Amino acid sequence: MRAAYINETGPAENIQVGRLPDPVPRGQEVLVRVTAAAVNPIDTYVRSGLVAMDLPRPFVVGCDLAGVVETLGPEASRFQVGDRVWGSNQGLLGRQGTFAELAAVDEQWLYPTPAEVEDETAVAAALVGITAHLGLVREANLQAGETAIVSGGSGAVGSTVIQLSQALGARVLATTGSDQGKKVCQALGAVRAINYQTEDVLQRIAEVVPTGADLWWETGRNVDFDLALGALGEGGRLILMAGRDARPEFPVGPFYVKGCRLLGFAMFKAPAAAQRRAAEGLNAWLVEGKLKPAIDRLVPLEETAAMHRLQEENTLAGARTLRGKIVVRIA
């Protein structure tokens, strides 16, 4: 099979596209003929070695996939040959990645792709969708009628959180670093979008929620706790899921006197059962049109290294050149 892989962690240039032996599904694994894969920031951290993990060698990059069931391992029972499936959480914790024509994936990490949903859409929604669902439902228990603020609302996670918060019946405000980003957030349904480069964020939030918001979802790598806690009301929750090296000051008094909760999670560590519940919720919202993942571009497998560079320019260097997910077409 053709695949995008590395032999050693390092820069994007380490990614080669070439032939590797076809994987053979064992146990509960399902062999998927991959039609589409998507690039996530974590793909680049694993590839570079920034996030140290045990990796098979050669290591196929990537976490997300969509495709069609090709064959079944001897103990696989959830799917039939020919089923359309999508999944995430591969290429992590010792598992092989997804940027290949074939991937042997434990069936616990695969979900049925609804007939109404295209593979490119499913794969663009995969990791960011499960992340948003886990955070909003499992961690923060966001309720209908509550108000959520998404810090970094125009990014891949942020735009998904805006949509899923509304699907849960909540009202959403979003901050973003550009006027273009404001338009993105407003188009997704944010009742207020705020450019943190040019506007007084706390004042603009207070105009909408004078008693403070129920949830602050921080998508950025440098959370401003004074800002976030200033925007939250009594019993507010704050989600952290990025910023491995950040060491911001933490204002203890405002946090505990308001009875706030700070909730941290890494999507890839969530148990398979929790990820499956999230995926089922996402499937329903994809069918209903409540979740429409933005796709910046569709590219062939050969461009994987260039796409890792593009992702890094945006995630690490703030290039603001991406307007959605990078999706690689493989079939």
Place this chain on the structure above:
Amino acid sequence: MRAAYINETGPAENIQVGRLPDPVPRGQEVLVRVTAAAVNPIDTYVRSGLVAMDLPRPFVVGCDLAGVVETLGPEASRFQVGDRVWGSNQGLLGRQGTFAELAAVDEQWLYPTPAEVEDETAVAAALVGITAHLGLVREANLQAGETAIVSGGSGAVGSTVIQLSQALGARVLATTGSDQGKKVCQALGAVRAINYQTEDVLQRIAEVVPTGADLWWETGRNVDFDLALGALGEGGRLILMAGRDARPEFPVGPFYVKGCRLLGFAMFKAPAAAQRRAAEGLNAWLVEGKLKPAIDRLVPLEETAAMHRLQEENTLAGARTLRGKIVVRIA
């Protein structure tokens, strides 16, 4: 009635002991003939003005009380004249305090004193007990078989958390700043007590819980997040309920990658129903002997100002001269 009160916020010397008009119970209030009251750090913050609150003038100091029902307000229905009661959460949010021969207290903040429990014991357990119960049960949901670490285990809150954690079936480790404090923690049942002045806290904890603890309860005003998160395992919870002016660095990566939760609360803001559930739990454990609050000294009402100074020397200046609660006998 005789009472310890202030006319203006300020230093402990502002506290006068003298006669004030007897309060008249209105609505659901119960007039309690107070037999004992206890000093808490928050009493001193409210008296000094450090924690700004609307105060009646003159303002009777103090939050905790135990005593006997003297008369009932027209709508009071929970208690009978002659019932022994205890309570907390007075002297806050506009309510009059407890350091007086009589206190008119809304019945929602009063609990029956079990026949087996002396008034001095009930009052010494009041605010710290409700705080510990709310934190362990309502906030952290500590489970039997889990491991809790109490940072500052020999203080009033810490020693209560050690006892209640065990009452819930958890294993407890404690840190403290002296070898005398270690003995206190060990006597209360801590499986390991660690002097953070002289021992390697993380190493000593790892000897007992190599995969990390489930809960870190920070009683101090200067939490060390690196230490606390280093001691916690996957999914660990960290309770914050002190340190209004602290601004420590917060290591974002270790927090979210481990899937931790930071839980802040101020006991006095918990709804009456939640405080009542806590009080009922405390009453049972007081009767069973699972909670034995330490009392440093019993003093008359006239010493209230001196006792505020003593509390402040310990809370704010680290004098380490208190070995339990200061209880004022009033009847």
